[in-house]
Amino acid sequence: MNQGFQSFLKQWYTTQPASNLLRQEKVLTEKALQNLFGYFLIQLGNAAPISFLNESRIKHKVLVDDAFDTKDPSFVGIKYVKADLDFLPIANESTDVVFMPHTLELAEDPYLLLRQVDSMLVPQGHVVITGFNPYGCAVLRFRAQSRNKWLRHAHLVRLRRLKEWLEVLGYDIKWQVHAPVYCFGKPGSEQPGLVMWFFKALEWCEKVLSKVGFDFGNIYCLVAQKRVDAPKLVGKRWHTPNWMSIAAKGVMPMQNRSRLPGFFQRVVCRLRRLKLFSFLTKKTCD
Structure with missing residues (x-):
């Protein structure tokens, strides 16, 4: 687990340019988690100075991470388990929802981590994943800056590659969305009229390009459900031998x-x- 990149994100999110990205990510995650139910919700890793689990309706919430400040007031009511994310100490088929905020970007082997998560989830369980879009305009600008070496050398996972991994593991993609386009400033009513028009035009272009597979939002959020194929019961018909159909073909x-x-x-x-x-x-x- 890349602890250096995780520490960098916690400090970087407190700065003014990155705080806008954190605000967008919080909106996406709250929308994804508020309609998921179950007994246990487990968050793997903590790369933000705030909690994303406040809007979740699941009662038992657990945070699994290598290091965590138990006195942080934003994580009140959340249980903490200290463990290496590369070797998760969670029983098989014991979790209803797994939340992974930038966890795949911290892992040494992202696909191995997904396989561990697959064994943790109950049948029909959900996994919620957030990450940086490598082609987002703000992400490209921040990675180009010389002082952001951790972000420049980070192993960012594209959404299309993540969907391929999940489909191989047998998951159904229930919801996927990118944050609105954000490049040089936060679009809002406090901006001048020309700047506001510029961001409106960028958002319109992003919506048009998303229909043909191009997304330039800096943050993406994905919700996938574990699919378990059950045998189909056919009743007494399966006892009928195949040779009984010979009589219907004219053979006595x-x-x-x-x-x-x-x-x-x-x-x-x-x-x-x-x-x-x-x-x-x-x-x-x-």
Whole structure:
């Protein structure tokens, strides 16, 4: 686990340019978590100075991380487990929701971490993942600055690659969204009219380009559900042997092959009743 990058994000989010990104991420995560239910919610890693779990309706919330300040007032009511995120001490199929804020960007092997999360989740459980878009305009600008070496050398995971990993593990993508475009300042009513128009135009372009697969929002949020295929019960029909369908194709079953064919059998039986063919057995005309 890259503890240096995690410490950098906690300090970087307190600065003025990055605080706008944190505000956008909080809006996305609260919208994703407020409609997920269950008994246990586990957050893996903590790369922000605030808590994203306040809007969750799940009662039991647990934070798993290498280091954590237990006196932080924003994490009141949340249990803490100290553990290495590369080796999670969570039982199989014991968690309803797993929240991963930039956790894949901190992991040495992101796909291995996803496999551990898959074993933790119950059937039909959910995983919520947030991360930086490598092609976001603000992310590109911050990575180009020489003082942001941790952000410049970070292993950012594209949303399309993350969806491929989840589909291989058997997950259904329930919800995915990018934050609005933010490049050089926070769009708001306090900005001049020309600047406000510029950000409105950028947001409109982002919505148009997102329809053809291009997203320039700096933060993305994804919700996926664990799919478990159950066997389909068909009742008593599965006991029917395949050879029984042979009778429908014109081939007589084994017990009826000693009898004569239809029309000829009826003629012979009529003659027997007239005692013309008394040598025929009774079984022939049953």
